[in-house]
Amino acid sequence: MREQTVDRDDLRGDCENCFGLCCVALPFARSTDFALDKDAGKPCPNLGEDHRCGIHARLRQKGFTGCTVYDCFGAGQKVSQVTFGGRDWRAGGREQVRRMTEAFPVVRQLHELLWYLTEALAHPAARPVHAELRRILARTEELTRRSPEELAALDVPAHRQDVNVLLLRTSELARARIPGRGKRDRRGADLMGARLKGADLRGANLRGAFLIAADLTGADLRGADLIGADLRDTDLTDADLTDALFLTQPQVNAARGSAGTRLPTSVERPGHWTGRR
The missing domain is CATH 2.160.20.80 (E3 ubiquitin-protein ligase SopA)
Incomplete structure (x- = not known):
């Protein structure tokens, strides 16, 4: 059986191939992490026409520490280029923004699970569950490629629980060697x-x-x-x-x-x- 893998480079944010979705889809509240309030689906005022942050080099100084902590695990480019086929949220109007706003957080959660699963498969100690890990990794990757409507309806907590069972087993196997x-x-x-x-x-x-x-x-x-x-x-x-x-x-x-x-x-x-x- 051919081993199912995911390239970890695809699980890292690639802003060049994203439409600034984290700056549009996600909400944040004025706090020590963010300098202002922003609703989900509303573009951040610092987001430029080129989908780039206008204060990227000064985020911490400007009160946006939360932005420097965030990572999309590659969900931004997946939703931009695969889920929506390279169609900008600006081109589709409010409906496009709504659909992207619903899909992006779901794919982000799935990509985080893919990150954990690829790590689990890299642990020799987890070999007893490698076959199960490969199966659920393939399942998770398939879910990321579903339509916006299917993604919005997906029960992510249930899938996460299935994944967590194997991640916990991986942890137990890896740590068992440590006295x-x-x-x-x-x-x-x-x-x-x-x-x-x-x-x-x-x-x-x-x-x-x-x-x-x-x-x-x-x-x-x-x-x-x-x-x-x-x-x-x-x-x-x-x-x-x-x-x-x-x-x-x-x-x-x-x-x-x-x-x-x-x-x-x-x-x-x-x-x-x-x-x-």
Whole structure:
């Protein structure tokens, strides 16, 4: 049987082939992350006619930190070029905007699942469930190519639950090789502001944990499961996340780090980390 795979480059945002959908489809509220209110389906005032952000290089200074954290996992170009065949939302009027606004968040969620599934398939320890992972990856990819109407009607939470069963099994298999992991089961734990400097969190289950503003300076997070963990303003200075499981770019973007922070090769060091030690 030919192994089903997805190129991870297709799961990274490609603004050159997108119609600025994250700046149109998504709503946001005036807060520490956004300088103004915007409804779903309404273009951000900073969005230019070329579908590019007019303040991209100054987003943080202008009060749009939330934009620098966001990542569409390649859903923007998929919806722009595949779902709508390259037809701009401006060309189709309000109805086109409505349909794109409904489809984009759905495809974004599916692409995030594809990101996790491709990582799971890369783990040799997860070989016992590779066949099931390939099947559900193929199913997820097929869902991303459905019509706008089918996407809008899709029960994403139900599909996510099916995927999560296999991701959890992958996590268990990968972390089983790390001694003492049962002592570090912190799934969904409230660790906001926790002082975990230098903590040994190898193989820890931190799925869905709240680590907002936690101090993880120099912590060892190799092999830790970080799927869904909230890393907003988490201090990862000199922390080791080399083999952390299911770490995504949005999580890294939301955290604070340094040149000494070790990351998986699947994510990039955020520009705002530059120079921090």
